[in-house]
Amino acid sequence: MTEVIEKNREDEALSSTSGYIISIDNLNKWFGDFHVLKDVNLTVAKGERIVICGPSGSGKSTLIRCINRLEKHQKGTINVMGNELTENTKDVSAIRQEVGMVFQSFNLFPHLNILQNLTLAPVWIRKMSQKEAEKIAWQYLKRVNIAEHALKFPSQLSGGQQQRAAIARSLCMQPKIMLFDEPTSALDPEMVNEVLDVMVKLAEEGMTMICVTHEMGFARRVADHVIFMDEGRIVERQVPGKFFSNPENERTKEFLKQIHAIS
Amino acid sequence: MKLNKIRKDYFNTPLNALMTLVMIYLIARFAWWFLNWAILDAVWIADTKDQALESGRGGAAWAFIINKLRFFIFGFYPKDEIWRIYVTFFTIVLSFIPYFIKGIRHKVIIFLAHIIIWPVLIFAFMGQVSTNDWGGLSLTFILSLLGLLYSFPIGMLLALGRRSSWPIIRGLSVAYIEFFRGIPLITILFMSSVVVPFFLPSQVAVDKIVRVVIGMTFFQSAYLAEVIRGGLQAIPKGQYEASDALGFRFGLQTYLVIMPQVLKVTISNIGGISISFIKDTTLVLIIGMFDLLGIVNPLASDSNWLGMEPEGLIFAGMVYWIICFAISRLTSRAEAKMNELPDVGVIK
Numbered sequence: 001m002t003e004v005i006e007k008n009r010e011d012e013a014l015s016s017t018s019g020y021i022i023s024i025d026n027l028n029k030w031f032g033d034f035h036v037l038k039d040v041n042l043t044v045a046k047g048e049r050i051v052i053c054g055p056s057g058s059g060k061s062t063l064i065r066c067i068n069r070l071e072k073h074q075k076g077t078i079n080v081m082g083n084e085l086t087e088n089t090k091d092v093s094a095i096r097q098e099v100g101m102v103f104q105s106f107n108l109f110p111h112l113n114i115l116q117n118l119t120l121a122p123v124w125i126r127k128m129s130q131k132e133a134e135k136i137a138w139q140y141l142k143r144v145n146i147a148e149h150a151l152k153f154p155s156q157l158s159g160g161q162q163q164r165a166a167i168a169r170s171l172c173m174q175p176k177i178m179l180f181d182e183p184t185s186a187l188d189p190e191m192v193n194e195v196l197d198v199m200v201k202l203a204e205e206g207m208t209m210i211c212v213t214h215e216m217g218f219a220r221r222v223a224d225h226v227i228f229m230d231e232g233r234i235v236e237r238q239v240p241g242k243f244f245s246n247p248e249n250e251r252t253k254e255f256l257k258q259i260h261a262i263s
Numbered sequence: 264m265k266l267n268k269i270r271k272d273y274f275n276t277p278l279n280a281l282m283t284l285v286m287i288y289l290i291a292r293f294a295w296w297f298l299n300w301a302i303l304d305a306v307w308i309a310d311t312k313d314q315a316l317e318s319g320r321g322g323a324a325w326a327f328i329i330n331k332l333r334f335f336i337f338g339f340y341p342k343d344e345i346w347r348i349y350v351t352f353f354t355i356v357l358s359f360i361p362y363f364i365k366g367i368r369h370k371v372i373i374f375l376a377h378i379i380i381w382p383v384l385i386f387a388f389m390g391q392v393s394t395n396d397w398g399g400l401s402l403t404f405i406l407s408l409l410g411l412l413y414s415f416p417i418g419m420l421l422a423l424g425r426r427s428s429w430p431i432i433r434g435l436s437v438a439y440i441e442f443f444r445g446i447p448l449i450t451i452l453f454m455s456s457v458v459v460p461f462f463l464p465s466q467v468a469v470d471k472i473v474r475v476v477i478g479m480t481f482f483q484s485a486y487l488a489e490v491i492r493g494g495l496q497a498i499p500k501g502q503y504e505a506s507d508a509l510g511f512r513f514g515l516q517t518y519l520v521i522m523p524q525v526l527k528v529t530i531s532n533i534g535g536i537s538i539s540f541i542k543d544t545t546l547v548l549i550i551g552m553f554d555l556l557g558i559v560n561p562l563a564s565d566s567n568w569l570g571m572e573p574e575g576l577i578f579a580g581m582v583y584w585i586i587c588f589a590i591s592r593l594t595s596r597a598e599a600k601m602n603e604l605p606d607v608g609v610i611k
């Protein structure tokens with residue numbers, strides 16, 4: 001725990017230069033001819049929790065994948081913890097180590113058991129001893145409530161358990177930012193809450209989070225800001241109260257109506 | 264149930280019934296004849312072919328194999344030096360032990376050690392005897408082991424190279440793979456044994472067996488590369504993304520995340536292709552090397568044992584079959600073991 005606190009101090013020093021832990025300025029991205037992100041501006045302060053929603057194909061995944069450079073952008077700047085992501089960024093992996101990512105399809109390593117999934121990166125990248133890495137892994141396994149399945153392989157777990165394990169795997173690297181790309185949309189409805197609970201807890205602990213999700217209950221509860229994207233643009237950024245009760249943009253209203261119609 | 268099925272499948276029409284009976288008769292006749300030849304009438308102890316003919320009743324003269332067993336196994340390696348072969352193979356077998364020790368994390372280092380130690384052992388230690396005298400089963404093993412040892416890592420690199428985003432690397436890999444897959448192994452062996460020395464300055468004498476191993480490695484690594492590429496294509500994109508996102512760089516990602524999964528999906532193909540590589544080593548008889556198959560002819564030209572090729576060939580065939588069958592069983596065991604999930608309940 002003391003380590004975590006120390007880490008947080010470091011972050012403050014880091015982000016105090018720009019004031020933001022992530023700042024995206026005039027971001028444009030193309031897939032071939034297809035202009036997928038258009039003039040996106042986004043700043044995230046340390047400890048801020050942002051929920052991104054919007055229709056399918058609006059570029060939500062692409063945007064957050066640009067933040068840890070799983071996608072390359074062609075125009076504009078992305079600055080993560082004081083490092084600008086460019087073609088010349090020497091060590092993308094050093095930045096990725098500080099930015100956890102959780103995927104829709106879990107992507108646990110199927111040839112390793114859950115405990116090994118959690119210790120792999122700390123041992124090989126952070127150069128922790130196996131023992132130390134396991135100690136941290138057990139902490140997070142308990143936090144996400146799957147310690148009892150630690151020695152099983154991913155295929156032996158339910159979707160909800162796998163996703164919680166995947167979150168724990170990211171947390172074991174003790175990242176400063178967590179990105180979530182629709183973490184619950186591949187899950188059976190009865191498993192959604194167990195994953196959301198873990199995310200809520202994480203948010204309450206002060207993690208900087210960007211979540212692409214359509215779980216509006218979650219957004220209402222934890223988000224500092226909700227962002228609505230449409231056709232590659234950020235159309236609206238609001239605090240949740242305003243976003244849900246009185247959005248400014250027509251398309252946001254339309255989208256919220258559809259969401260309500262479904263749920 | 265069973266009987267019904269047999270009746271339905273083999274005796275459903277008069278013609279089928281007749282054919283079934285004829286086939287059973289022919290198979291039984293042949294089996295009976297072979298049983299007599301190979302076992303009941305066989306001669307196990309004799310010093311020459313004539314002795315075998317006198318004592319036997321026209322069966323196989325296995326005495327030939329028993330008399331020449333040393334040559335079948337060690338070729339023309341001098342009797343007093345054979346301990347070198349024993350030591351070499353014993354050490355090679357021992358060198359597999361570290362793979363099975365649980366605590367060792369860097370299995371790749373053991374593999375690199377093999378890449379260096381095996382050839383040193385083989386060429387410096389066994390090589391005290393001229394390689395011209397090597398032969399028999401031990402030569403077959405040496406060619407197979409060295410060929411596989413080198414073609415594995417090269418095949419992996421080629422497979423990765425073929426998927427590289429760097430055009431030069433990709434182009435070279437594709438060129439290599441397609442070139443060596445496009446020419447018959449025998450051509451490669453001829454090239455390495457006849458053409459290569461022709462171009463080398465006469466002071467540089469590269470041993471014949473080294474040249475053969477190099478030639479076989481070129482050929483086999485190209486095939487292995489394609490098998491491994493197939494495995495790479497089977498790995499979901501999410502595995503790359505998840506490990507990228509954790510901060511893995513290419514090398515560790517490949518070693519820890521991708522290759523273990525590739526080996527798992529390709530192990531039966533790799534086993535199959537290894538079997539065909541082992542069988543392919545018999546081609547060296549064409550360039551005058553006496554491996555297990557190649558040695559049958561010189562042994563059957565011994566004036567005491569003229570015309571013993573049938574026994575020799577059948578024996579060699581059986582040994583190949585046993586080796587290949589063992590590998591096939593081993594790989595399916597390994598595959599089953601890899602896919603086995605532990606039966607752990609909830610802990611605590």
Ligand SMILES: Nc1ncnc2c1ncn2[C@@H]1O[C@H](COP(=O)(O)OP(=O)(O)OP(=O)(O)O)[C@@H](O)[C@H]1O
Nearest residue numbers: 031032034036054055056057058059060061062063
């Ligand atoms: N690698 C790619 N190559 C080409 N086009 C792509 C690629 N990835 C995404 N796209 C396109 O970019 C657009 C935005 O994709 P993105 O995945 O960011 O949408 P999204 O908002 O996350 O949608 P969803 O809610 O369906 O996940 C889509 O039209 C998609 O087809």
Ligand SMILES: [Mg+2]
Nearest residue numbers: 060061062182
């Ligand atoms: Mg998406």
